[in-house]
Amino acid sequence: MATEEPQRKPLIFIGNDDGYQADGLKFLVGIARQYGEVFISSPSTHQSGKSSALTVDVPLHATLFAEEEGLTAYHVSGTPVDSMKLAVSNLMPRRPDIVLSGINHGYNSGNSAIYSGTMGVVFEGSFLGVPSIGFSYGEYTAHPDFSSCEPVVRRMIELAVAGKLPTDVCYNVNIPKCRQVEGVKVVAAAPGRWTEEYDCRIDPHGRKYYWLTGNYVPSEPDNDQQDLYWLQRGYATVVPCRADQTAHSAISAISELI
Amino acid sequence: MATEEPQRKPLIFIGNDDGYQADGLKFLVGIARQYGEVFISSPSTHQSGKSSALTVDVPLHATLFAEEEGLTAYHVSGTPVDSMKLAVSNLMPRRPDIVLSGINHGYNSGNSAIYSGTMGVVFEGSFLGVPSIGFSYGEYTAHPDFSSCEPVVRRMIELAVAGKLPTDVCYNVNIPKCRQVEGVKVVAAAPGRWTEEYDCRIDPHGRKYYWLTGNYVPSEPDNDQQDLYWLQRGYATVVPCRADQTAHSAISAISELI
Numbered sequence: 001m002a003t004e005e006p007q008r009k010p011l012i013f014i015g016n017d018d019g020y021q022a023d024g025l026k027f028l029v030g031i032a033r034q035y036g037e038v039f040i041s042s043p044s045t046h047q048s049g050k051s052s053a054l055t056v057d058v059p060l061h062a063t064l065f066a067e068e069e070g071l072t073a074y075h076v077s078g079t080p081v082d083s084m085k086l087a088v089s090n091l092m093p094r095r096p097d098i099v100l101s102g103i104n105h106g107y108n109s110g111n112s113a114i115y116s117g118t119m120g121v122v123f124e125g126s127f128l129g130v131p132s133i134g135f136s137y138g139e140y141t142a143h144p145d146f147s148s149c150e151p152v153v154r155r156m157i158e159l160a161v162a163g164k165l166p167t168d169v170c171y172n173v174n175i176p177k178c179r180q181v182e183g184v185k186v187v188a189a190a191p192g193r194w195t196e197e198y199d200c201r202i203d204p205h206g207r208k209y210y211w212l213t214g215n216y217v218p219s220e221p222d223n224d225q226q227d228l229y230w231l232q233r234g235y236a237t238v239v240p241c242r243a244d245q246t247a248h249s250a251i252s253a254i255s256e257l258i
Numbered sequence: 259m260a261t262e263e264p265q266r267k268p269l270i271f272i273g274n275d276d277g278y279q280a281d282g283l284k285f286l287v288g289i290a291r292q293y294g295e296v297f298i299s300s301p302s303t304h305q306s307g308k309s310s311a312l313t314v315d316v317p318l319h320a321t322l323f324a325e326e327e328g329l330t331a332y333h334v335s336g337t338p339v340d341s342m343k344l345a346v347s348n349l350m351p352r353r354p355d356i357v358l359s360g361i362n363h364g365y366n367s368g369n370s371a372i373y374s375g376t377m378g379v380v381f382e383g384s385f386l387g388v389p390s391i392g393f394s395y396g397e398y399t400a401h402p403d404f405s406s407c408e409p410v411v412r413r414m415i416e417l418a419v420a421g422k423l424p425t426d427v428c429y430n431v432n433i434p435k436c437r438q439v440e441g442v443k444v445v446a447a448a449p450g451r452w453t454e455e456y457d458c459r460i461d462p463h464g465r466k467y468y469w470l471t472g473n474y475v476p477s478e479p480d481n482d483q484q485d486l487y488w489l490q491r492g493y494a495t496v497v498p499c500r501a502d503q504t505a506h507s508a509i510s511a512i513s514e515l516i
């Protein structure tokens with residue numbers, strides 16, 4: 001496309017899962033606008049933990065909430081992936097050149113990526129074949145100071161704008177809560193398991209109910225090829241990911257069994 | 259465990275995403291009970307397209323709806339993955355030996371696996387390190403005849419019970435609608451894209467709303483190493499999968515960029 005329209009700024013899609021009023025989204029938009037035209041489509045409400053969920057039983061509504069030079073912004077009455085798919089299919093003037101998601105309020109490290117609406121948006125971006133990057137910050141409050149994220153966010157966006165990020169994978173970027181990151185490590189997601197997952201309580205009518213909670217226990221806490229190891233040491237991490245979960249290397253051995 | 263308690267029947271967890279009253283669940287349970295003790299934990303309501311979504315903002319309720327020799331069954335007021343996690347964490351007498359999910363009413367082939375609650379349950383099973391298999395049938399009606407699924411379901415359960423299924427991967431099994439499957443192929447998920455995704459309508463108040471719809475267009479329709487190719491030709495397909503989406507082979511090249 002660069003040869004056809006060399007002057008056109010990149011069209012940068014931005015989604016998230018914390019909803020359109022989240023500080024992390026605003027911070028990311030503030031940086032991204034310096035690199036291109038921004039199109040936001042974000043859930044109308046908080047949608048944490050929604051993974052790649054789709055809304056199938058009710059229709060979606062889209063509400064335009066900002067439109068100015070270089071920025072168009074909708075919120076959508078569905079999940080993060082609904083918001084992204086509807087934007088690309090019906091709301092955007094053309095396919096985005098870059099897909100960003102976040103900045104999530106809280107980590108999507110280890111196997112949390114599978115539950116992450118932030119990453120759901122990124123996987124959708126990867127299906128479009130464009131550079132797709134999710135950002136998550138290791139603080140869980142409503143109004144974190146995201147400023148230590150800025151150098152990492154800029155670096156990733158600059159690589160994407162320059163066409164230097166391979167698009168056969170997408171990117172899960174986690175940034176630790178700190179004044180300044182020590183550096184950036186490209187690593188694998190740390191395998192592990194959630195334990196003590198539910199807090200069981202008794203309601204006023206004597207019935208049990210269960211709140212999701214839990215602790216993540218990495219299988220190999222000392223493995224320096226994994227994200228948790230470096231996040232705990234003040235480094236940002238980049239995990240290259242693929243939406244397709246096929247275990248290609250296992251196909252021939254399984255074929256012999258079945 | 260076999261050396262400690264050689265007589266104990268395997269404990270087979272069964273979940274799904276169509277809800278606890280779905281015919282596909284009942285069909286799968288009917289077969290699985292011939293191989294072990296069955297524990298069902300299934301969503302209270304239809305939960306198609308919920309991927310690995312978690313319920314974080316409201317607590318869950320679990321309702322026992324069947325308890326007899328060799329069978330315990332709950333339905334849970336959440337997503338497929340909520341139902342599975344809560345069962346393993348708080349409802350089951352011990353960790354399951356095998357995890358099954360389905361039979362889904364409709365395919366989870368191609369990249370649909372990423373949106374599938376059926377596969378969400380299976381990925382949870384893989385985190386436990388036990389054989390985990392999702393079954394999906396290519397018919398979308400409420401009351402399909404699942405009988406052509408039986409040989410494939412039995413084969414997979416028998417391999418799992420015999421300890422012959424590798425547990426570093428999990429299994430996405432799709433079965434075409436037909437009188438008798440032609441055979442079983444172990445293949446990759448067919449990459450592709452959804453097109454024409456939303457049907458835009460106007461409500462009585464003049465506002466637009468959007469229904470999810472769409473067609474899946476495989477990138478390589480003639481590739482016989484992919485699931486869609488064989489499903490269209492009457493074969494069942496088994497796609498070995500990994501929950502972890504890290505693109506390990508891309509790490510070193512990306513490291514040099516960042």
